[in-house]
Amino acid sequence: MTERVRPDEDFGLPWMTMxxxxxxxxxxxxHSQASAHVRLPVTALVDIVAVTVFVLIGRASxxxxxxxxxxxQTLWPFLAGTAVGWSIVYVYSHxxxxxxxxxxxxxxxxxxxGLAIWFCTVTVGMILRYLLHEGTEASFIIVATLFLGLVxxxxxxxxALILRRTATAEAPRPADAAQ
Numbered sequence: 001m002t003e004r005v006r007p008d009e010d011f012g013l014p015w016m017t018m019x020x021x022x023x024x025x026x027x028x029x030x031h032s033q034a035s036a037h038v039r040l041p042v043t044a045l046v047d048i049v050a051v052t053v054f055v056l057i058g059r060a061s062x063x064x065x066x067x068x069x070x071x072x073q074t075l076w077p078f079l080a081g082t083a084v085g086w087s088i089v090y091v092y093s094h095x096x097x098x099x100x101x102x103x104x105x106x107x108x109x110x111x112x113x114g115l116a117i118w119f120c121t122v123t124v125g126m127i128l129r130y131l132l133h134e135g136t137e138a139s140f141i142i143v144a145t146l147f148l149g150l151v152x153x154x155x156x157x158x159x160a161l162i163l164r165r166t167a168t169a170e171a172p173r174p175a176d177a178a179q
Contacts, residue, residue, distance in 0.1 A: 058144075114156040
């Protein structure tokens, strides 16, 4: 007996979904074949918040204030880098995908998506800051690389851990499967 499901069925938490390899039907073994993931808009929002927190902490530690124009001037190169990273991950997923709509596009994954997004956020952000004569001292590059790595990769690792534990907790036990 199979049950019809939506491509992104709600998995019990508002920020994650479940999808199975065969998106049209789901049979009795679907829980072992299904994978949970963070919804796309939530992934984008968390990346934007992570970069914004980095900028706000940096501006506060250097007593630059929080005026909107100053925050935007500091923020936009790193958000541009994040957008470049997302774009590269998106194109790469389409190159690898056998499906036109790229079901392999999973920017919430730690590797390779998270690593590419982190690398592009730092690299493009620093290149733009250098071209605009904004500070790119070695100490700033090191701090930016480490902090952005911690938040951009850290939330993905935490989400993967939570999703894995949630999926394990909801998976049928061997005794339940025999019935």
